[in-house]
Amino acid sequence: MSSQTAVPAFSVLSGAQVHDVLSGNEKHIVDIIDTAYRVHGRHDTVNPPSYFLNFPDRPTARIIALPASLGGDNRVDGLKWISSFPENVANGLPRASAVLILNDHDTGYPFACLESSIISATRTAASAALAADWLTRDRGRPTRVGFFGVGLIARYIHTYLAATGWSFDEIGVHDLSQAHAAGYRDYLRDSGTGARVTVYTEAEDLIRNSDLVVFATVAGRPHVTDPAWFAHNPVVLHVSLRDLSPEIILASSNVLDDVEHCLKANTSPHLAEQATGNRDFIDGTLYQVMTGAVTPRPDRPLVFSPFGLGVLDLAVGKYVYDEVARRGDLATVEGFFHELTRYGTR
Numbered sequence: 001m002s003s004q005t006a007v008p009a010f011s012v013l014s015g016a017q018v019h020d021v022l023s024g025n026e027k028h029i030v031d032i033i034d035t036a037y038r039v040h041g042r043h044d045t046v047n048p049p050s051y052f053l054n055f056p057d058r059p060t061a062r063i064i065a066l067p068a069s070l071g072g073d074n075r076v077d078g079l080k081w082i083s084s085f086p087e088n089v090a091n092g093l094p095r096a097s098a099v100l101i102l103n104d105h106d107t108g109y110p111f112a113c114l115e116s117s118i119i120s121a122t123r124t125a126a127s128a129a130l131a132a133d134w135l136t137r138d139r140g141r142p143t144r145v146g147f148f149g150v151g152l153i154a155r156y157i158h159t160y161l162a163a164t165g166w167s168f169d170e171i172g173v174h175d176l177s178q179a180h181a182a183g184y185r186d187y188l189r190d191s192g193t194g195a196r197v198t199v200y201t202e203a204e205d206l207i208r209n210s211d212l213v214v215f216a217t218v219a220g221r222p223h224v225t226d227p228a229w230f231a232h233n234p235v236v237l238h239v240s241l242r243d244l245s246p247e248i249i250l251a252s253s254n255v256l257d258d259v260e261h262c263l264k265a266n267t268s269p270h271l272a273e274q275a276t277g278n279r280d281f282i283d284g285t286l287y288q289v290m291t292g293a294v295t296p297r298p299d300r301p302l303v304f305s306p307f308g309l310g311v312l313d314l315a316v317g318k319y320v321y322d323e324v325a326r327r328g329d330l331a332t333v334e335g336f337f338h339e340l341t342r343y344g345t346r
Contacts, residue, residue, distance in 0.1 A: 007337050008107065011331055037127075037287050040258070041285070044072055047311050049264060075105045076103070079101045081101070082097070083098065094152060095152070098119070098120050100314075112317075121153055122316055126312075129166075130286070134289050135302055142168070144172070145170075145172070145213075146200075147172065148174050148203065148214065150175045154184065171195045173188070173199045185197050207234070213234050236301060238306075249269055252303045255294070255303070255304050256306070257285060262307045269281075
């Protein structure tokens with residue numbers, strides 16, 4: 001290795017540091033996600049398919065690898081490694097845990113490992129808030145929102161909607177667990193939302209009484225199947241990707257974050273493609289809506305299905321790293337890279 005090429009120091013960033021940087025900076029994070037989508041739309045990224053590690057002895061669990069490379073003005077490569085173990089919830093643990101590895105653009109050396117369940121939830125919520133903004137510009141802002149599934153992601157999405165100027169007259173809540181639904185209701189009331197909060201025991205009632213519907217479940221296959229529930233043409237943030245039947249997708253206007261990524265792994269849009277043999281039901285991507293290349297049809301339900309791009313995690317993670325470095329709070333692991341000469345001599 002040339003003496004002019006420096007190996008970057010390796011740092012570990014805790015969840016507390018990540019939270020401290022991101023909390024209260026929601027508007028800026030949405031701007032970061034906006035920029036990342038535009039960089040991706042201009043094809044200045046590498047975002048290969050996610051890789052799923054599934055377990056025959058634990059069929060509900062999985063660990064997913066999301067490798068990516070982000071271009072633009074803040075170039076960085078990396079990998080998110082995120083586990084989803086739904087059984088954790090019954091044991092009092094969060095469903096998801098994750099780390100994010102950042103790699104130096106010039107040398108390829110990893111220079112940071114960040115706790116990433118917070119980063120993952122943040123980029124998901126910021127993406128949802130950004131999409132809600134763009135997809136309602138020609139429809140008028142909804143005054144009634146419904147949350148279908150009320151875990152960590154739902155909480156973050158509500159936080160990001162509130163922080164970016166959204167207010168609602170009514171907030172609906174539905175979850176298979178009445179205890180979780182009640183807990184989310186209490187959280188909403190404690191947040192000072194000012195909206196009337198209603199817990200719906202029936203999914204149909206939640207959807208019919210919401211102009212903006214947020215799906216944030218752990219469903220592995222479609223469980224909402226009746227297109228008539230969406231006859232009032234709501235905007236649907238289909239964050240969990242597998243809740244809606246192909247019939248509902250085909251009866252809707254559909255915007256994705258990335259077509260090739262979304263049409264994999266038996267997501268609802270993927271099932272719709274399998275049912276029809278084509279992609280004619282897709283209006284376009286969020287980037288195309290943002291740039292004016294696509295205008296979704298106004299006379300149908302409008303479904304946003306984001307597969308979740310690794311480049312978004314990189315964008316948020318790099319911002320966190322840079323901010324912690326600016327504050328002088330990086331915890332560097334001295335001597336992390338040991339063999340730095342070709343033949344072991346100095």
